[in-house]
Amino acid sequence: MRKGLQRQRDQRPNVVPVSPQDREQDFWVVEHIRRQDAHEERFDDREVVAKLHNSDQSLTQKIVARAHHLAESRQVLSAMQSTQGALSSLRWIILGLAVLTGFSLVNSALMFSHPNINVLGLLAAVLFVNFIMLILWGISMVWRPSWQGGIAGRVLALFSWMQKTFRPEKSKEKSNKQRESTLQSWLAVQQQAGLLQLWLSRWTHLFWLTTLVVAAIHISLRFAFEGYQLVWSTTILSDDSVFVFLALFTWATELFGIASPTLIEAHQAGQSYSYILSPRSTGLWILSVIILFGVLPRLILWLVTRKLYQRRQRRMQLDFTQPGLAQLIPRLQPQQSDVVDPEPDALPTQRRQRSAVIGKDYLVFTLDYEPVPEWNDVFLLEDRGVVASQAQRETLLQALAAKPARKVLVRIDTQITPDRGSLRYLAKLQPHCNQLAVWCVGHGKYQTQWQELLAEQHISGFTFPDEAIRWLRDEDIDHG
Amino acid sequence: MAEALQVCVVGHTNTGKTSFVRTLLQNTSFGEVSDRPSTTRDVRRAELKLGDDVVLEIFDTPGLEDGLGLYEYLQSLQTDQDRSRHNGPEQIRTFLQAPAAKDEFEQEAKVLRQLLQVDAAFYLIDCRDPVLPKYQDELDILRRCGKPILPVLNFTAHADQQSAAWQQALAQVNLHGWIEFDTVSLPEHGDSEIFQHLATLLPKHRTHLHTIQQQRQRQAQQRIIAARREISELLLDVAAYSERIASDELDQLSQITAAMEQRVVAREQRSVTAILQIFGFPANAATLQRLAVGQQAWQAPLFAPETLKEFGIKASKGIVTGGAAGAGFDLMVGGLSLGAGTVIGAAAGGLWQSWQQYGRRIKHAVQGHSEIHIQPEIIRLLAARQQQLVQALMRRGHAAITPLSLVNENAEFHEPARFKLFLARARAHPQWSTLNQEKFDDSLERSQCLRLLD
Structure with missing residues (x-):
């Protein structure tokens, strides 16, 4: 991303976006300058507007070129690079949190029931929270979507709040204030292009995907190197109830040819589920359930949101009705006019003709x-x-x-x-x-x-x- | 987009040809407009752009000033053996080669030369004038160029207009299609009728003209949206604007309110200038009546019912969010925190939201400060004046010279409940006003508040 800003700096004023990422970067610079134009003192842009006035660029290119020129003269680009860096760090923080959560989830589930691990309890610990969060995400997508939704939204909101609250006193100076407003500009660009929800969804899904992958790896490692006894029985649930719960998973594992025969055969034979299961086959079955019901849906959703994000990124357009931009149109896109048939040096004049006659009436x-x-x-x-x-x-x-x-x-x-x-x-x-x-x-x-x-x-x-x-x-x- | 159509604007001198082009281009600086005849003496080409495409080339021509003389001259060029007797364009070409085309009829020659090259022409008529023989001769000469002509009856909003007589005269020369279009005061449907009529004259270009018409309508719609957004920004700036006053400084109230008034007036002027720019008018195209805001117009509401209501929603959101974060912590430490994370998170979230909502006000109350806000009636007044401006600009032609004068009247919002909510939110967030520049915060929540006025 840093490279993107550098590229534009080198190519200005003939900015031609070559990729969706570059386009997004350009629009971010435009949005930042627009907000300053609309809400603060308008930049003195006469020089750059005069340069762009008669150029062959499209209106969007002219607006982008103007924004870059002004951003550079106001040291905005360095503030944006700094925000980009912070956003990259945020992504690593989200991934770090995911690794920690995945590890802790499995750790909690295995530690409390060691050495007899209840299969239902283990699956619930790993999948239940993910499932609930997935439903909440789905609801938030259709009902009053908020930019602070999901794990990524919360982290972003926290970051924004920290940037405002804990900035040093000297940051209240105008030049340093820009760093704070670049994040708001970035959020606004994402929001206007309908990208913010997708960006947050993408990172939220990646968070849970990482969590579940880490959980699956953690379980496999623990199962590989430690000995556990896996049981079906719970304290108050009847065998039939347990069977209903487990049947929710077995149909899918069987679809992929992963065997869970012990359970079904035991039930048909009228035997109790408190029977201690074969750890090897059941362990593999647990991993397959986590992958099919946790990892796979999140992976699909992550890929879909990523694809949608990229598609929308490619289709980004400037909204010329926004305050600050609307006024630019007549200035940057003046109607061309020229004289095709010039006026004569002088129009034919009427020669004054003196009367030579003497009239009577x-x-x-x-x-x-x-x-x-x-x-x-x-x-x-x-x-x-x-x-x-x-x-x-x-x-x-x-x-x-x-x-x-x-x-x-x-x-x-x-x-x-x-x-x-x-x-x-x-x-x-x-x-x-x-x-x-x-x-x-x-x-x-x-x-x-x-x-x-x-x-x-x-x-x-x-x-x-x-x-x-x-x-x-x-x-x-x-x-x- | 297809190749640009070429049209020229012709007519007697002083009928408003350049004004018509200005209105089509929505550009008040094109050419020169004056009441003196022969103001335009050259043929000037202008491009009408939609987006980045030139869709129409418009040629503004000098006025015809001696229709009678030219008609007579054209007749004199014809002989009985002349093969161009029934070939109008050939007659005009013959005239253009004649010495008079470079002397006494030089201006007329410019018009006819251009008309021979374009796809169609608008014939501008000042319909306040009676139908005179010299105008009829002009029409006959123009028709000889063999190009479709669309008569435009200008100044139809004038009391003395003689549209009916002109329509009859046009019909007599077989021109049955015409439009009434006042370049100073536009019809309700804007200029779309011009392109509709042109499309009937130029069937080959119908699709192109239809596209132009649609895109012009879209552009007009976009200008209205842009203007509304400007108005929303103004209203939010004013509604969220507040000043603090200490209880022992009440004697300075009038000074503070005067300073506030000055800033609000300047802010409104900024909005007017922006809206005028959006519609392609210069900054002096509208004048504002003084905003009559006295000391009584300000009030200092603390803990308004709307704010309390909003607080209820926000505080519960904070509790849920904090609780969820705490639960996450409990989960990550494998339950060792025994649910303390959830409890502490919920409490912290609730407290945080409460502080965000009331902290500033409580702090002010403890310090003995009051907040001064702008009265809702003033905000309504501002809204009404700005809406009035937009309405007037939608109907104003770019040839109009007299500045618009905006009068004070009260506005009723279509959805008063939304306005109340807008006001409550704005007042609870002074940082959303650019008039409080030192703490201004252009957040997404601010944008959401603006959308309440859409």
Whole structure:
């Protein structure tokens, strides 16, 4: 695992997970940085984000690369390596406990009944606790699973508690606090990926597997080098009751061809089970029962959980909805945009054409759209109405060319946006009149834009009716 | 994922083309938006990504500004012997070779050149405008490019909108499919209708568009989940936040509460910024009303009934766990400890849980300290404001400029019992609040508490 972190450090920023273990390591670093981003002061990541901004990596790779960069700059990786070391030690502690338990279980069972060993008692001592724990494990898997379940969970919880409680005072400094939070990050990654339950199950099964293997070895050694008398009888159970208990095991041993003939034949013959059995055959039968009912189920469960763990490890995905990560997406995965057809140096402008004609009359019309059809009811001007289509525009231009006007007043609805086409038309009108002005109607949303563009073309623009009418009637306009 | 589709956005100037692209991209920084005509003068390509794949290339084009003039010019290019009389794209190509395409109609030429190259186009309409001949001429010119066109009626939420007149006008030029889509105020179903309609215009790309639609919906859902998680973090931070005050320091209560208020306000602002980022909006897109928290808003509950109830469960768990550990010890020493391990383990487990639950408070009580917490009403208020923000952002287009203003209103949780449990747990664990930074502990139990608000 240490190697994993080292590998990533060497390959950054182009982190490409090559194995499920590496992927898990990467996600651990991401989770640690995410938690710091979300809960503490956000890291200054502008430099690394700028680097990753336009790279070809996937979003996940970018997030991993960012996390590694930040983790290295904050000495987080060394804290993680230290936690990894502690987790490895935990595994050895669990295995050590298993060896001790397996040895003690057999020791207790053999020591208390020496030299007459009750077969039922020995099997119960070795298998009963395992069986109960197996049932409890099964229940915990379906009913309110807790991360502190099982032997491994308890040891992990104890480790976590010890890390918080017995840290030296100086560890409360920020840099050392990271070591404690790396364990929490690791737990969170495992939890989010659905790996924690499997990790704990895997180590719990391995604990019991080791316990039972050690117990089986211990029994075989004791049976091999010491002489014991094996009996079936108990103090209060009848022979039939004992037979029922033993029959629970014999069906399986017989399935594998392991003989337990003495027992069955003795019962059929109406003999008592207090009869002292052949130690050799019964000893082998006891070992086979421990293997079939203890070791084998735990071995299968260990292999299954191990396989499931690896499979889930391979399928690990970052959860982009998590606080800290969700905000990163727009920063690390910006939409690319580029100009495919650049703007010209300058847009074609309307050349101002001075009038060379001397017109007599005025002309009033509305360009494109008249928002107040009854506007002229008060002013009673000679109105040419709305000029909107190309044909209408051309007709008006021709009319003006034939009979130029002294003043042309154009009503324009300022709810409609100005455009080059309209301004171009106004420019075409200019040579056919002495003066051209625009009456900006309606105080619409584009009034300012119209006024600015008209000013650029040196065309007067009026916003108030009085101004427009007085201009048309040659009255002085007080602009103040 | 199939090759990216190419679509361009066309329309008269100032109809909201760039705003539409911003809303599709959920990016407020794309292009330039202004009320002045001719703001966009180049053709700009943007990539719409889903995950790591580019699924759509969108081309934002300059506005058409002289439909009448261009129509007239196109007509003038045609002669009776012209073989392109019934070939629209050929007419446009002829125009693009003409001198006017580099002079007075240069901007229009950019639009048409792009339209000839893409798979389809969105024709943006400001439906507050009446249907004018110059717009109808524009539509006719665009149709000559021979590409599927989907009219988009923008600003439909406006009171003066003239959707009906536009729909009629579109039908007259044989455009019977259109969508109403306000780039400032999005419809309830978001932008999925856009892709649905596009799929009917582009049957060959139906599967691709359907995938885009589904993934966009998933992304929208993920944004909501992410925002909710932010809200849960905020509520936990505030609910678990506590300060201690000694009995002889009660005169400093107002100072302490003012400092707490300041930290809560700053924390809420952090949450707002995070949520805005999630939805792709800048930090200034929303303003908050001042959180009216006075001295009366704080209370110091000790030994609340919920805590007692939870203690019952936890203490028995501790007894069982301790007992089990002790029994293990008894077993390992072969029963020589005579069951003392079980008894001592159970007692130690029970005591440990009790200390975890009440030790801190008992210690404070002995020292004459009280704990000050944030009142539940304030937490409800925070929840309501944040939910209001999320609701508003779900409907807000990325073209919107006016900042959102969040008002104060009370929130009712769907499951009040869960909120009560959340509150009790949060208060029993001040180390779960980032506002108590020096003792902050981000444990799995904290995550489980957060899940109560899911």
